[in-house]
Amino acid sequence: MxxxxxxxxxxxxxxxxxxxxxxxxxxxxxxxxxxxxxxxATTNVISSSFKDDKIVLAARDDAASFVATEGNIRGVKLESALDHIRHKAPQLNASDAQLAQAILTI
Incomplete structure (x- = not known):
């Protein structure tokens, strides 16, 4: 049993x-x-809206550094691009990391 x-x-x-x-x-x-x-969705909005934007395109190297270091390196061009994106597209509720990754896809 x-x-x-x-x-x-x-x-x-x-x-x-x-x-x-x-x-x-x-x-x-x-x-x-x-x-x-x-x-x-964030990537699609960023890619379609900012693909010819000089401020965003200039931030690609800074965005790559930001993503590679998990946010430890924040370049001036990236900061400028993040402010620019948030000003032009206030409906986006994306983190800095999501925006940096989206910048890299442009």
Whole structure:
């Protein structure tokens, strides 16, 4: 009888662990997809609106440094471009990192 209980407990544990892992994967996928959609929307707005903007184009090297150092290096041209973008497109609710990555896609 104790062997049956042990097998039942093991089976129940396996099912619960699988359900937790599946739930974690689904939740993670949803969060990642939402962040990707936000990033894609920001990139599309920046790319289409500012592809010929001299201030934004001049900030590409600074944006690359910013992204590569995870925000530790903030060049003057990047700061100017971020201010310029936020002034021209106030509807964007993007972080500095998202805007810097969008600048790199232009």
């Amino acid at each position: 104790s062997r049956l209980r042990l097998l039942s407990a093991a089976a129940l544990f396996a099912v619960a662990a699988n359900a937790s892992a599946t739930s974690f994967i689904v939740t993670t996928d949803a969060v990642v997809n939402a962040l990707k959609a936000t990033s894609d």
